[in-house]
Amino acid sequence: MELGLVGLGKMGGNMRERIRRGGHTVIGYDRNPDVADVGSLKELVESLSAPRVVWVMVPAGSATQSTIDELGELLSPGDLVVDGGNSRWTDDEKHADELKAKGVGFVDCGVSGGVWGLENGYALMYGGSAEDVAKVQPIFDALKPEGEFGSVHAGKVGAGHFAKMVHNGIEYAMMQSFAEGWELLEAADSVTDVREVFRSWQEGTVIRSWLLDLAVKALDSDEHLDALRGYAADSGEGRWTVEAAIDKAVPLPAITASLFARFSSRQEDSPQMKMIAALRNQFGGHAVTAAEKSGEPGADAPGADVTPPTGG
Numbered sequence: 001m002e003l004g005l006v007g008l009g010k011m012g013g014n015m016r017e018r019i020r021r022g023g024h025t026v027i028g029y030d031r032n033p034d035v036a037d038v039g040s041l042k043e044l045v046e047s048l049s050a051p052r053v054v055w056v057m058v059p060a061g062s063a064t065q066s067t068i069d070e071l072g073e074l075l076s077p078g079d080l081v082v083d084g085g086n087s088r089w090t091d092d093e094k095h096a097d098e099l100k101a102k103g104v105g106f107v108d109c110g111v112s113g114g115v116w117g118l119e120n121g122y123a124l125m126y127g128g129s130a131e132d133v134a135k136v137q138p139i140f141d142a143l144k145p146e147g148e149f150g151s152v153h154a155g156k157v158g159a160g161h162f163a164k165m166v167h168n169g170i171e172y173a174m175m176q177s178f179a180e181g182w183e184l185l186e187a188a189d190s191v192t193d194v195r196e197v198f199r200s201w202q203e204g205t206v207i208r209s210w211l212l213d214l215a216v217k218a219l220d221s222d223e224h225l226d227a228l229r230g231y232a233a234d235s236g237e238g239r240w241t242v243e244a245a246i247d248k249a250v251p252l253p254a255i256t257a258s259l260f261a262r263f264s265s266r267q268e269d270s271p272q273m274k275m276i277a278a279l280r281n282q283f284g285g286h287a288v289t290a291a292e293k294s295g296e297p298g299a300d301a302p303g304a305d306v307t308p309p310t311g312g
Contacts, residue, residue: 001138002027004044006067007057007085008035011111014118015057015084015143022142041070051078053136057111060087060236068095077103080135082126084109088240089158089165092127096157105132108157109140110164121145125152125167127159162244169241169255171211172234176258178215186224195219234262 001024005016008030016026029044030036038044045052052075056067064087071081081099083092087108096106107128113120122143126133133140133153144151154163185194199216202208222228238259245252280286 001025001053002048003136003139004029004048004052004054005057006030006041006044006054006071008032009057010115011113011117012057014115015055015111015122018118018121019139019142022138024139024142041067042074045071045074050076051080051135052076053080053082053139055082055084055136055139057084060085060091064091065095068099072099072102072104075099075102075104078105080105080107080132082107082109082136082139083161084111086110086164086235086237087161088236089127089160089162092158092161096128105129105135106157107132107136108160110160110167111143112164112167117143121150123150123167125154125160125163127154127157127161127163129156165237165240165244168235168237169252169259172238172241172258172262173254174209174211176254176261178211182215195223230265232262232265234259238262 003019003024003026005012005019005026005028008016008028012028012030013035016028019026026037027044027047028035028037029039029041033039038047045054048054054071054075056064056071058064058067064083064085068081068083075081081095081104083095083106087095089108092106092108095108099106105128107126109127110125111117111122112125113122122145124140124144126140130153140151152163154160182194182198185191185197191197195216198212198219201212202216218225238255242252242256242259244250245256277286277288281288
């Protein structure tokens with residue numbers, strides 16, 4: 001079948017190639033003319049035979065909204081838009097309603113697989129009516145991993161991105177567990193080869209996984225991760241997972257803690273830890289360290305050894 005694909009970055013570009021390997025025709029548009037097949041969204045739509053299917057693979061938020069707005073003016077009744085980016089599921093409902101008013105169908109699709117998806121396939125979670133899903137099913141089949149599993153019609157519009165959001169929340173917690181275990185092993189004097197401990201877990205253990213394999217790959221490249229700064233960004237999906245849990249009164253302590261751990265990674269001099277240090281000094285007389293001034297190293301601050309107040 002024919003597919004229009006908008007957004008040819010790391011994910012979109014590889015997806016175009018995998019779909020073509022599956023025997024389908026893909027016409028791609030990107031703002032970067034070096035990777036685009038056509039020069040505009042208008043030209044993309046005009047290059048496709050009706051009924052058209054256009055897959056949007058651009059950043060969530062305003063970029064997705066403006067692309068869908070423009071497609072709504074260009075497409076015809078009976079055409080279909082697939083949002084394969086990381087949009088919030090509540091935006092899907094809005095986009096579906098906007099396009100429905102023009103007679104255009106809508107399917108949301110959460111896509112997982114990263115830079116490995118070209119060779120391994122992409123896990124797909126999609127939401128929409130059975131009729132709309134059927135129109136794009138050959139593309140889903142080309143993108144998914146080989147075998148019985150790897151794709152799912154998760155439910156109505158919004159279900160695909162909601163499922164992908166929860167997937168990413170679980171991913172946060174799993175990565176945090178590996179990171180904490182690695183740091184504890186590195187801190188233990190008795191453990192002399194942390195990398196090989198991780199490698200030994202790849203077979204026969206209940207925590208063996210692709211994430212563990214990737215951790216070993218990272219340690220093979222940089223055994224103690226000395227070349228990296230301890231900073232980790234968070235995607236919108238991690239925050240949305242926690243927000244959804246609050247809305248639905250579902251406890252997510254591990255996922256929530258892993259999100260907050262990423263926030264703490266951005267603080268070289270944590271304001272929270274300043275308050276903790278001050279309180280420990282007040283009630284227990286524990287030593288505190290003064291902030292550095294004019295390049296001078298920190299020193300114990302005045303009052304570090306005071307007698308704790310009564311009732312502390």
